Amino acid sequence: MATAHSKTAARFMISPAVVLLLAWMIVPLAMTIYFSFLRYSLLSPGEETFTGWDNYTYFLTDPAFVAAFTNTIILVVGVLLITVILGIALAILLDQPMWGQGIVRILVIAPFFVMPTVSALVWKNMFMDPVNGLFAHAAKALGLQPFEFLSHAPLASIILIVSWQWLPFATLILLTAMQSLDQEQLEASEMDGASKWSRFYYIVLPHLSRAITVVILIQTIFLLSVFAEILVTTNGGPGTASTNITYLVYAQSLLQFDVGGGSAGGIIAVILANIVAIFLMRMIGKNLEA
Amino acid sequence: MKLFTRALLGVSALALLASPALAETITIATVNNGDMIRMQKLAGEFTAQNPDIELEWVTLEENILRQRVTTDVATKGGQYDVMTIGTYEVPIWGSKGWLVSLNDLPASYDVDDILPAIRGGLTVDGELYAAPFYGESxxxxxxxxxxxxxxxxxxxxxxxxxxxxxxxxxxxxxxxxxxxxxxxxxxxxxxxxxxxxxxxxxxxxxxxxxxxxxxxxxxxxxxxxxxxxxxxxxxxxxxxxxxxxxxxxxxxxxxxxxxxxxxxxxxxxxxxxxxxxxxxxxxxxxxxxxxxxxxxxLWAWSLAIPAGTEKADAAKKFVAWATSKEYLELVAANEGWANVPPGTRTSLYENPEYAKVPFAKMTLESINSADPQNPTIDPVPxxxxxxxxxxxxxxxxxxxxxxxxxxxxxxxxxxxxxxxxxxxxxxxxxxxxxxx
Amino acid sequence: MARAVTNQRKLVFTLVAWTIGIAIFFPILWTFLTSFKTEAEGDCIAPLIPVL
Structure with a gap:
């Protein structure tokens, strides 16, 4: 039984861990906020001056900012739609009895272990390249003109690459959820004459909702900061067609060793990510309760 | 047995005392290009000539190298004694006073042998701030x-x-x-x-x-x-x-x-x-x-010495060795003339052995036709x-x-x-x- | 009680799942095969069976 005294002692004992964790989080954040108000370039050290909101207005009025913002949203939503819908389908399929189930599962999960830069290079040079790529060879074999993926549909191509990397994650989480589904419930409904569609819609989907929420939340965190794929394939171009916020921070600030501008861009990215997170939690967060 | 242990301890203590006086370690940051890896392989020759200098290598991919050395030199970090930088950095860093001038290299180095276009790109107000390792156009x-x-x-x-x-x-x-x-x-x-x-x-x-x-x-x-x-x-x-x-x-x-x-x-x-x-x-x-x-x-990967280093003399010895005529001959003897770092010295192109390399002449003419000090037709700042x-x-x-x-x-x-x-x-x- | 699975049903699922699995895995497989090719062979599309 916990007395008031032992509670105090317990709090006192966990305090070092809490303080350490807090410092771990707060100190870098506070320094970033502090830097974001300075005109601070690594290339002219010792000349830091306070500039107020200059770095922020500069970043927000960047001609590429609006494009980068919409691209970020399109990228996140696009990848989420693809991975969640295909992930559900794959999870249901892989849950069925079949020969070689273990091997098929490994095949499906394998892309998750490929590093982003490597997968971007592979897709760019071996598949999407309009001269030597496999898609171009296939198009030519069918007598078609090869499509220039990265020039004419850069964002869609990046969505494809990123979806390929994240589909295994969604499948894996949803598959484990499928395995905890009560088979007898399904059979009972089948005997009551429920169609396949209604069994999916009224039993399977509600059962998966919590897992889907987890997939969406975790993937959103990572998808907001997609960078390597863009750097390797298109460098954010043509124009700003595939520039997202992360890449914009890189191009506008880090390439120039501009610590102040980079910090401001980083803080804006954090704020945007939080806005997205609040919306997400409002929309689907209730699935996590109970 | 006891005596032996004591003797051993004595010897190692002596060795500990003696080693700092004997060897000075310089840290070299360089890019992972073929020519640089080759330099690292051949560096045994340098340490054999200079037993009092030890070399430590930090070999990085181009963009990472640029970030690391820029951060280090700007914050006076002092991690590196020799840095591999390009013709883009040298004029900026030189005019900020971040690099050690190389105007006092020995006469045997023959600085006038360096191709004028490359030398021009590495010079600020008459001070040579980096020695070219290889040049390209x-x-x-x-x-x-x-x-x-x-x-x-x-x-x-x-x-x-x-x-x-x-x-x-x-x-x-x-x-x-x-x-x-x-x-x-x-x-x-x-x-x-x-x-x-x-x-x-x-x-x-x-x-x-x-x-x-x-x-x-x-x-x-x-x-x-x-x-x-x-x-x-x-x-x-x-x-x-x-x-x-x-x-x-x-x-x-x-x-x-x-x-x-x-x-x-x-x-x-x-x-x-x-x-x-x-x-x-x-x-x-x-x-x-x-x-x-x-x-x-015009581009030249070059070796420069950051102004913050305390080992400038040892670093200078190394820079002079790695960009010398003797180094070119050393590479040629070990790996053949086609693998010699190109585009830095006039004497290389006057060498009849090197003239046999099919692209030697065109490389030289291309380098000579570029002028980083006056790059455009109209004057620019x-x-x-x-x-x-x-x-x-x-x-x-x-x-x-x-x-x-x-x-x-x-x-x-x-x-x-x-x-x-x-x-x-x-x-x-x-x-x-x-x-x- | 688990439902008895007919072999025919199982076969259909096996075929579909293997097709999709291999399609998803294909880029990795192709990268692996290309790693055995020379620069020039990398350009042609015929898969190369490595000779050991």
């Missing part, structure tokens, strides 16, 4: 057989007009032969290196003497129109995503008629192990428009052929590069791209305080 590499089939002969010093005509004549899209393979991928070291050098030969410039950007001027309009039209007519599909490596693979698989890129590529495309067209490659100087400047760039040696350039050129690759991909017009480039450069220059 850009030139035209073309397919002799395709040129012949098109009924044309490549002059040694072509004009852009001829390049345009030849590229269109060589192109045979049904058989996947593309006359013009140029860099199109956005980036300050990718399409902007090519376009800035090309623009110089069209009489264009980045800034006037008051640092006002010049993209909306006639010369840039002409340059970009020529580039976009030529690549649309005679370039490979997806040219707006092609950088050095993509074009290299296109050329090696026989899909390019002409490729204008770094002189170091010559050794790759003439190597029969990697290239299907090795025996059909010809070389020519980068094109011009008759205005007096050619469209080739900056140094650098394919770049502008100011700290802001990397960021600005990456953004303008995106605009120009968009123009090439056809998602915006040439006029829009130039107007956007003009606006964003002006914005950045105002913020940085160049334009008052």
């Amino acid at each position: 850009s030139m035209v590499m073309y397919r002799k057989d395709l040129m012949e089939k098109a009924g044309l002969t490549m002059p040694e010093a072509p004009t852009w007009e001829f390049i345009g005509e030849a590229a269109r004549a060589m192109t045979d899209k049904d058989n996947e032969i593309y006359g013009a393979c140029f860099r199109g991928k956005a980036g300050w070291g990718e399409n902007m290196a090519f376009l800035t050098a090309m623009a110089n030969s069209f009489g264009a410039k980045w800034f006037d003497m008051d640092w006002n950007p010049q993209f909306t001027g006639e010369a840039w309009t002409e340059t970009l129109n020529f580039y976009v039209n030529l690549l649309n007519d005679a370039g490979p599909p997806g040219a707006s995503n092609n950088g050095f490596n993509e074009n290299l693979s296109l050329f090696q698989t026989g899909k390019c008629g002409m490729w204008i890129d770094a002189t170091v590529a010559a050794s790759f495309v003439t190597n029969p192990n990697d290239s299907q067209v090795a025996d059909q490659v010809g070389f020519a100087l980068a094109p011009d428009t008759g205005l007096g400047k050619r469209g080739n760039w 900056y140094v650098g052929v394919q770049f502008v040696a100011i700290p802001e350039f990397q960021g600005i050129a990456t953004s303008t590069g995106q605009q120009f690759s968009a123009a090439l991909a056809g998602s915006i017009s040439v006029e829009e791209a130039l107007q956007n480039a003009q606006n964003l450069t002006e914005r950045e220059m105002k913020r940085s305080g160049y334009i008052k």
Whole structure:
């Protein structure tokens, strides 16, 4: 039984861990906020001056900012739609009895272990390249003109690459959820004459909702900061067609060793990510309760 | 037994005392190019001559190296005693006083032997701030057989007009032969290196003497129109995503008629192990428009000593060794003349052994025709052929590069791209305080 | 009680799942095969069976 005294002692004992964790989080954040108000370039050290909101207005009025913002949203939503819908389908399929189930599962999960830069290079040079790529060879074999993926549909191509990397994650989480589904419930409904569609819609989907929420939340965190794929394939171009916020921070600030501008861009990215997170939690967060 | 232990302890104590006096360790940051790896392999020769100096290597990929050394030198971190940097950094860092002057190298080093164009790019106000390890320029590499089939002969010093005509004549899209393979991928070291050098030969410039950007001027309009039209007519599909490596693979698989890129590529495309067209490659100087400047760039990976180091003397000894004539001979003796780091010393090109290397002469002429101190036809306030040696350039050129690759991909017009480039450069220059 | 699975049903699922699995895995497989090719062979599409 916990007395008031032992509670105090317990709090006192966990305090070092809490303080350490807090410092771990707060100190870098506070320094970033502090830097974001300075005109601070690594290339002219010792000349830091306070500039107020200059770095922020500069970043927000960047001609590429609006494009980068919409691209970020399109990228996140696009990848989420693809991975969640295909992930559900794959999870249901892989849950069925079949020969070689273990091997098929490994095949499906394998892309998750490929590093982003490597997968971007592979897709760019071996598949999407309009001269030597496999898609171009296939198009030519069918007598078609090869499509220039990265020039004419850069964002869609990046969505494809990123979806390929994240589909295994969604499948894996949803598959484990499928395995905890009560088979007898399904059979009972089948005997009551429920169609396949209604069994999916009224039993399977509600059962998966919590897992889907987890997939969406975790993937959103990572998808907001997609960078390597863009750097390797298109460098954010043509124009700003595939520039997202992360890449914009890189191009506008880090390439120039501009610590102040980079910090401001980083803080804006954090704020945007939080806005997205609040919306997400409002929309689907209730699935996590109970 | 006890005595033995004591003796052992005594000896090791002595060794501990003696070692700091004997050896000084210098840390060298370098890039992971073939030539640098070779230097690392041969460095035993240097430590044998200088037993009091020990070497520690930090070998990094180009972009990471640039970030690390820039951060270190700017914050006076003092992690490195010798840094490998390029012609872009040297003028900036030299004028900030971040580098040790190398004007006092011994006479045996023969500093006058360094190619004047390279030396000019590494000198600020008469002080040499870095010693060139290898130098490169850009030139035209073309397919002799395709040129012949098109009924044309490549002059040694072509004009852009001829390049345009030849590229269109060589192109045979049904058989996947593309006359013009140029860099199109956005980036300050990718399409902007090519376009800035090309623009110089069209009489264009980045800034006037008051640092006002010049993209909306006639010369840039002409340059970009020529580039976009030529690549649309005679370039490979997806040219707006092609950088050095993509074009290299296109050329090696026989899909390019002409490729204008770094002189170091010559050794790759003439190597029969990697290239299907090795025996059909010809070389020519980068094109011009008759205005007096050619469209080739100049770059030199160089060794410099940061001003903060306490081991400047040992570092200087190493820099002098690695960029000396003796080092070139050492490489030649171990690996053959074709693997000697090119483009730094006149004496190398006077060597009859080296003259046998097929691309030696054209490399030298290309380097000599670039002048980083006076890169453009009109006077400009900056140094650098394919770049502008100011700290802001990397960021600005990456953004303008995106605009120009968009123009090439056809998602915006040439006029829009130039107007956007003009606006964003002006914005950045105002913020940085160049334009008052 | 688990439902008895007919072999025919199982076969259909096996075929579909293997097709999709291999399609998803294909880029990795292709990269692996290409790693045995020389620069020049990398350009042609015929898969190369490594000779050991």
